[in-house]
Amino acid sequence: MDKPTQLIEFETMLLMRHHVLARPRPKRDAGERLDRSAYVLLSRLQLDGPMSIGQLREAFGLDTSTLNRQTAGLLRAGLAERIPDPDGGIARKFRITAEGERRLAADRTENVEGLEKVLKGWSAEEATRFAAMLHRFNEDIERLEGRPWPRP
Structure with a gap:
């Protein structure tokens, strides 16, 4: 290499391959x-809205059947809901629910805690530099795909 x-x-x-971020804390069920x-x-729904x-x-560059399957799972779990287009369009839209917000926040907290464990021996400068390089790497992929991802 x-x-x-x-x-x-x-x-x-x-x-x-690593699942450091996917391990549930003992107080949460997998x-x-x-x-x-x-x-x-x-x-994405949290960042972009419905x-x-x-x-x-x-x-996402995914086919409709894949998205229908994935959004159906969100609806069944009460994590998203279908609403009329707020802008008056014909198509109904998916919006994150309060339960979806809660579960997303809980997972994000666990992910950040997992990253903090991994980066424990890193200096603030090293972590900041790594975050900047990941940001650049992802933006370059998004540019090539023509699918920019919104950032908070």
Whole structure:
């Protein structure tokens, strides 16, 4: 592995393998954790507000059947609800519910606590530099895909 891109490929493969952020704390049941698709969809709805299937398809680059399956799971769990388009459009939109907000916040808190454990020996400068590089890496992927992700 001589090229930096080979090293980055290998390390990102390992990063996806680790589940440091997905381990439930003892006081929460593993079934209370959101699955990856719910976490990402709810995060997007939280940032962008209500979105239609078409808008979600454009944002994620997923097919309609996949999004219908994923959003149906959110609806069944009470994490999102379908509402009329606030702008008066024909398509109904998905909006995160209070329960979705609560569960997303709980998972995000656990994720941050997991990261704090991993980064315990890092200086503030190192952590800030790493966050900036991840931000740049993700924005470059988003630019190539033509699907920018909103940031808080």
